[in-house]
Amino acid sequence: MTMAGAAGNDLSLPPLSANTDAGMRIPFVTAASLVIIWPWLSTAALAQQSNSLDSASPQAKSEVSPNDLDGRKMFSSNCGFCHQDGGRHAGRGPKLSKSERSDEFFVERIKKGKTGSMPAYGAVFNEAQIGALLAYIRGLDD
Amino acid sequence: MTFKERYLAGCAVLAVAALVTVSPTRAQAPTQPQEATLNAEAAQNDWPTYHGTYKSYHYSGLDQINAGNVKNLEVAWMHFPERATRGIQSTPLALDGVLYYSGSYSRVWALDGATGRTIWSYAPELDEELVAKQTHSPYNRGIAIGHGNLYVGTVDGRLIALDLKTGKQVWDTKLLDSKKVTVGFTGAPLVVKDKVIIGAQGGEWTGRGPIFGVEGKTGQKKWEFFTVAGTEEAMKTWGGDSWRTGGGGGWMPGTYDPENNAVWWGTANPAPLYDWAGADWKKSGPRPGENLYTTSVIALDPDTGKLKFYHQELPHDAWDFDSSVGEFVMIERGGKKLVVHANKGGHIFVYDRSNAKIENVWQLVKNINFVKSIDPKTGELIGRRDLSEGKADPPLCPAIAGGISWNSGAYSPKTGLFYRIGQEWCMELTVEKSTPVMEPMAQLNIGATFKFIPPPDGPARGHLSGRDPVTGAKKWEVTYKYPPLASVLATAGNLVFVPDAEGIVHAYNAETGEELWSRNNGMGHNAGIISYTAGGKQYIAVPAGWGSLVADEYVALYGEPFKSMSKNTGALVVYALRQ
Numbered sequence A: 001m002t003m004a005g006a007a008g009n010d011l012s013l014p015p016l017s018a019n020t021d022a023g024m025r026i027p028f029v030t031a032a033s034l035v036i037i038w039p040w041l042s043t044a045a046l047a048q049q050s051n052s053l054d055s056a057s058p059q060a061k062s063e064v065s066p067n068d069l070d071g072r073k074m075f076s077s078n079c080g081f082c083h084q085d086g087g088r089h090a091g092r093g094p095k096l097s098k099s100e101r102s103d104e105f106f107v108e109r110i111k112k113g114k115t116g117s118m119p120a121y122g123a124v125f126n127e128a129q130i131g132a133l134l135a136y137i138r139g140l141d142d
Numbered sequence B: 001m002t003f004k005e006r007y008l009a010g011c012a013v014l015a016v017a018a019l020v021t022v023s024p025t026r027a028q029a030p031t032q033p034q035e036a037t038l039n040a041e042a043a044q045n046d047w048p049t050y051h052g053t054y055k056s057y058h059y060s061g062l063d064q065i066n067a068g069n070v071k072n073l074e075v076a077w078m079h080f081p082e083r084a085t086r087g088i089q090s091t092p093l094a095l096d097g098v099l100y101y102s103g104s105y106s107r108v109w110a111l112d113g114a115t116g117r118t119i120w121s122y123a124p125e126l127d128e129e130l131v132a133k134q135t136h137s138p139y140n141r142g143i144a145i146g147h148g149n150l151y152v153g154t155v156d157g158r159l160i161a162l163d164l165k166t167g168k169q170v171w172d173t174k175l176l177d178s179k180k181v182t183v184g185f186t187g188a189p190l191v192v193k194d195k196v197i198i199g200a201q202g203g204e205w206t207g208r209g210p211i212f213g214v215e216g217k218t219g220q221k222k223w224e225f226f227t228v229a230g231t232e233e234a235m236k237t238w239g240g241d242s243w244r245t246g247g248g249g250g251w252m253p254g255t256y257d258p259e260n261n262a263v264w265w266g267t268a269n270p271a272p273l274y275d276w277a278g279a280d281w282k283k284s285g286p287r288p289g290e291n292l293y294t295t296s297v298i299a300l301d302p303d304t305g306k307l308k309f310y311h312q313e314l315p316h317d318a319w320d321f322d323s324s325v326g327e328f329v330m331i332e333r334g335g336k337k338l339v340v341h342a343n344k345g346g347h348i349f350v351y352d353r354s355n356a357k358i359e360n361v362w363q364l365v366k367n368i369n370f371v372k373s374i375d376p377k378t379g380e381l382i383g384r385r386d387l388s389e390g391k392a393d394p395p396l397c398p399a400i401a402g403g404i405s406w407n408s409g410a411y412s413p414k415t416g417l418f419y420r421i422g423q424e425w426c427m428e429l430t431v432e433k434s435t436p437v438m439e440p441m442a443q444l445n446i447g448a449t450f451k452f453i454p455p456p457d458g459p460a461r462g463h464l465s466g467r468d469p470v471t472g473a474k475k476w477e478v479t480y481k482y483p484p485l486a487s488v489l490a491t492a493g494n495l496v497f498v499p500d501a502e503g504i505v506h507a508y509n510a511e512t513g514e515e516l517w518s519r520n521n522g523m524g525h526n527a528g529i530i531s532y533t534a535g536g537k538q539y540i541a542v543p544a545g546w547g548s549l550v551a552d553e554y555v556a557l558y559g560e561p562f563k564s565m566s567k568n569t570g571a572l573v574v575y576a577l578r579q
Helices: A002-007 A031-037 A043-054 A058-067 A069-078 A103-112 A127-138 B003-022 B035-039 B551-558
Strands: B073-079 B093-095 B098-102 B108-112 B118-122 B144-146 B149-153 B158-163 B169-174 B190-192 B195-199 B210-215 B221-226 B255-257 B262-266 B296-300 B307-312 B328-333 B336-342 B347-352 B358-363 B410-412 B417-424 B426-431 B448-453 B461-467 B474-480 B489-491 B495-499 B504-509 B515-520 B530-534 B537-544 B571-577
Touching: A069 A127, A069 B448, A103 A127, B073 B515, B093 B144, B093 B530, B098 B530, B098 B537, B098 B571, B108 B149, B144 B190, B149 B195, B158 B195, B190 B255, B195 B262, B255 B328, B262 B336, B410 B489, B448 B551, B461 B495, B489 B530, B495 B537
Parallel strands: none
Antiparallel strands: B073 B571, B093 B098, B098 B108, B108 B118, B144 B149, B149 B158, B158 B169, B190 B195, B195 B210, B210 B221, B255 B262, B262 B296, B296 B307, B328 B336, B336 B347, B347 B358, B410 B417, B417 B461, B426 B448, B461 B474, B489 B495, B495 B504, B504 B515, B530 B537, B537 B571
C-alpha cells in the first residue's frame, strides 16, 4: 500500500537505470549521482563498495557488514529465490558465501546471467546496485 | 454415358477409392476435437486437450495396454527436440494418430503417432534479449488444438496460431507487453467454443495477472480478466494502490464446464510474495486485505470474460501457495456435480460445480503448518500463520515449492480413485521488509531469504496416493525418495503411470499400487504423460528432460543423481507393446 503509493507506480515507469556499461566504474561515479540512482545508498556505503570490489579482503568484509542493508534487501527480493539462506546455501543456484570466484566473474554473471539458469540483470541494475550486491555477497559468513 | 464420360467417372471412382484405401482417415482428418470427445470422462483415441478432456481426469479409456501385459511395454520411438533448455515441461496432445508437442522457446512438433516421423515443426522467433532476463523461462508447458489451429503461448507475451495440418503460422497476437511486466506465457491455452483462453505468468511480478479470451479464427483479443482487482468488489480488497502491483496470474490451464458455461481457472499468489504484516495483514503491510482474486479458483464466462463466481482458497496468501496448480476434476457424487481442485499448500478442495461453494477440504500432505487446518464446511483458514519481519520459527511447512506442484494428478472413473503426488518438505525462512520491486525485468518480488530443509517427520520426500477424491480416504500410497514432478496418467487398463524425478517411468496396478513395470528414460521428468492410438494401436507418450524451477532445488537437497543431470536435454519417449 504505502510502498506502492509512494512510488506512484502505474507500471509505466522506466527502469531504475539502464547503465549497462561494461567494467566496474563505481570508483569513478560521483557520490551525488549514485544517491540519485540508488537513494538508499549512503556515501559511506559507496566507499566500502569501492574497497570491496578490489578483493574479498578482511577490511572490505569488516567494513561492509554495518552498512550492507541495501545489498541484503536487493538480494532477498531478487536473488534469494535461487540462492538460499541469503546466499549462504545452495538452492536453485549455487552457494555464494566464501566463493572463490573473482569479483569480475560475479559482476559479469550478474549482468549477463546464464541461459536457462540465471537471468541477466545488466539492464536492470546499475553499477552501484551491482556493487551493493557484490559487497553483500562478499560480506557473507557461512 | 459416352466412353469419355465413363472414363472420367471411372477415374473419379478410382481417385476416391484411392483416397479411402491409402488414407482412410487423412481424407477427412479432423482439424479439431469433437465436442463429445472433449466432454467425455475418458480420453480415447485422442488426447485432445491438456487435461485429457474437459473433465480433467488425465485418464485414458484405452486398455490394450493393461495390468496383464504391461510387462511387455517397450520403446516404440523417440524424438529429440532442439534447444531443450530446462528440459521438457509440456504435455503432448494427440489427434487422429498425430502427436503434437511443444518444447522450450515454444517450439512445436507434429509427429506421426506410430513412427515418430516429423510431419512439420515450428520455431517462433522470440525476443532472446528479453528471454535472457527472465527467471521463469524459456520453458513451455503445453498447447491447445481447435478451429483447425494449434495454439501456443510464448514467454515474450504472444499467443500464436498454427495451421494444424501444415504448421504454418495463421496469426500471432501480442497480448502482453512482456518488457514491461517481465512475464509472458508458459502455460497451455484452453480452447472453449470459438475462443482460445490463456493465462499470464504472474505471482511474484508486479502486474495484474490477466487471463485472455482470444477469437480462434482471427486472433483478436475479445476479453481480458485481471486476476488482481478484476472487479470493483475485488479492488476493495487491496489497500491503497497495492492492486497496481498485485501479481496474480493464471499460469496453468483451467477447464470448461459446458453445463454452467463456466471456465474454471486457478490463480497465482499475490506480490510481494512474503508479507511482513503478520496478524495485522488486513490493515498493514505491502498489500493489506484479502487480495482478490489471487490464490483463488474463478469461474469465467468464456463469451464475455466476466466473473461468474469464485472461491479464494487462501485469502491474503502469505506463503506462495497458488491455486494455479491443480486440475479441475469434474465428478458426480450422490447426485451432486462436484469439482476437485488441488492447492499448492497441500490441501484438496471439493466444490459444488454450479457455484464454487465448499463441499469438503482434505489434506493430502502430512507436513503443513502454515495453517492449523482448513474448515471442511466453509473453507475458512483456521489458525493461519501470518509471518512478520525476521526469522520464522518453527520453519514453514510446506516449503515454497509447495505440498503440491503444477504437475497434474489423475482420476480413474473405473476405480473411483484420485491419484495425486504430494511433497513433504519445509524451509527456514527470514522475511525482509523490502521495497516492492517495480522495475521491469528486476526479477521476483520475494521479500525473504529461505532454505529448504527436511520436514519434522523424516526426510524430504514425495508420495503418490490413490484416494477417494471427495473424502480423501486413502486406499494405497507409494513413497519416493525424490518427489516426482511430472503429471500422472491413469488408464482403463487398470494402470497408473508415474514418470519420476530420477528418470524412471513406473506403472502401478490402479487398484493396489503394486508396481508392475518400470523403465529408465535416463533423465528426470517434469512434464506430462498421455496415451493415444495410431493405426489402431495404443501408445504411451512421456517427455523426459529435467530442469524445472522446482527440479533445480534437488541438487542442494539430494546431490546426485541431480547434480550431474543435464538441464538442457530432452526426449519424447513413446512406448507400445512388444509385437
